[in-house]
Amino acid sequence: MTASTTGLEGLRSYVDGDHLGGGDPLRVTDPATLSTVAEVPTAGVADFERAVLAARRAFDRGDWPGIPAAERAAVVLRFVAALEARREHLGETVVAETGALVASARGVQVDGALGQARDAVRIHASLPEEEHNPVPLDALVTGGRVATSVLTWEPLGVVSAIPAYNVPLFLALWKVVPALLAGNTVVLRPSPLAPLTVLALGAAAKEAGLPPGVLNVLVEQGDAGARLMTTDPRVDAVSFTGSTSVGSAIMEQAAPTLKRVLLELGGKSAGIYLPGAVDRAADGIATVMRAMAGQGCVLQTRVLVPQARKDEVLAQAAERVAALRLGDPRDPETDVGPVISAAQVTRCADHVAAARRHGGRVVTGGRPRPELGGHFFEPTVVDLPDTANPLAQEETFGPVVSVLGYRDVDHAVELANDTVYGLSGGVFGPTEEALAVARRIRAGTVLVNGGYFGAFASSGGWRRSGEWRERGREGIRAYQQAKHLTAVSH
Incomplete structure (x- = not known):
């Protein structure tokens, strides 16, 4: 299989609403045959800089977080539908770039991932955006004036998403869909070992009408772009799946700017x-x-x-x-x-x-x-x-x-x-x-x-297996932050 026969258009990085032009080629190899699956142009550090800037601008202008949650959900469902239209080719590509068995690639890695993405929309719709704090009445009434105490759930901002190679579509959607539903903008960097399936998310975002800058997808040969994603002060959170050693390095890189770091790391279950x-x-x-x-x-x-x-x-x-x-x-x-x-x-x-x-x-x-x-x-x-x-x-x-x-x-x-x-x-x-x-x-x-x-049950690691959780209610809240609002009548 080559890039021309995958059926996945736009096998290129996607930044600020458009696919990028040429870059040094990344050769993606079939691990079962060692043949070339595709050669895709890579993004450079300047492209990652542009992606972070685009995501920051789209968030700060309110292009995405400023629209009602129901409207965001409708766009996300169009995004999932655009991927579902590519289901057959996604399955073929998963087999070619990861070596997954055909039945697993189609039934679990593609159909399962897309089904869970739709379920995430249902979960998000069930979560309140505002919750009254259970403050005793006598604590809210002082001097004849009544106070109100409310907890609101708001997006974090710009999210860097870095999934592993083994189940690429699953891991990418577990990060991207909850982050988008919560109102964040995203910079997504697939593993260079298996980038092709994830690159399809850029084409789906364009087709679904996500505003420019809301979802950016970049593939690179090394890790310079990933390092920028974890250190740039314009990024508010990093979500990573991979080894404990890399997760530890990401925590260190994110520490100076106190980003939220969501990690699913190694295991010896x-x-x-x-x-x-x-x-x-x-x-x-x-x-x-x-x-x-x-x-x-x-x-x-x-x-x-x-x-x-x-x-x-x-x-x-x-x-x-x-x-x-x-x-x-x-x-x-x-x-x-x-x-x-x-x-x-x-x-x-x-x-x-x-x-x-x-x-x-x-x-x-x-x-x-x-x-x-x-x-x-x-x-x-x-x-x-x-x-x-x-x-x-x-x-x-x-x-x-x-x-x-x-x-x-x-x-x-x-x-x-x-x-x-x-x-x-x-x-x-x-x-x-x-x-x-x-x-x-x-x-x-x-x-x-x-x-x-x-999708309805979260998972996450303890100790050196990670921080925070993915999927379920907790997987949505991980991409939100709480704000306390209080108002007094006058």
Whole structure:
């Protein structure tokens, strides 16, 4: 697939209501075949400067925040509809630039993302723009005069949005749609590893009639533009999804201007299988492999099972995972596709090697597979002796799952919480027992025997997994600030 056959017009950066002209080309590569998907012109630092200025001007003039919320919602729905008209081509592009399996790309990454964007409009409509403060009457009546105390919710201003590569449309829309609904203007910078799907947002914004400067989309080769987005005093907030190390750097860059920083960062999520659910562990491990080849921050890459049944689980997992077919994501028989880059293959290999050096045992997999023609790493299960092993502590972001044994439930909780992360987790077993365990897990989301994933439920990380939350009511309020208004009769 090339830029001319994607069906996505305007594969260029979009600033202040227009697509940019030429810039140094960025070559986007299919991770499954290493062929060129497209070459897109990149934006320079001057273009990012222009985008920030355009967003600032559009906000300060009231071009967007100054119109009624219902009118903003109507424009956002037109924006979503413009993306829905590109659904087929968006799905093809997700496969080509990320290596996602076709069914996942179309059903989850595109249809799911667009459906949740529409749901976000419903959530925003349900939230009051003004709320009376519950102040006691005798505190409001003084000297024969009556005071009124109201809390209003207002936009932050200019938002810098920086999503990761693994589910690009999802992550971009989780940031852009709530920010726009709240009345903010946005500068959006997709990952250079997977920019094509996100670039479609510029064309959709133009088609939907968003005022110039309200949404700007810029792709770059390096990170100079992203650094400007996190440091410029004209930017009021930064929303980032990615690694904890980069999130930490963004907090540092934003600190001098005290921007609001919204972060969804790394994870090393644990799945606890209670004695009554041990037979589900092997399927749970295979599910991690199939989900974007393990490239998901919320995936349960640490599996905890009773020590007495650990060997049994490892044998089942080895059989189940070894049967997974690794290969072309366009082949309906494929179970696991590629990782995004050669660097990610190396990371997987290095983490497995480190696990071995510290007492881990590879049960199945553990090798790069370059002969398949792309960035492939075998689905891998590693038997770990304890959580001191680096594979139990460091996020791999690939098809590598570790299995650890626990003595009893208290030990399982201790192992699950023995991490600097706190993004997600899962507990499997009889519902009442599993719920009791889930309440003890230190993470922003804990699934009990599965769970709901949608726009109406927020998610977010604790500790080094992030700040604030996305989706749900909290995901809208994250892009707003509270103002106290009080008035006295005279």
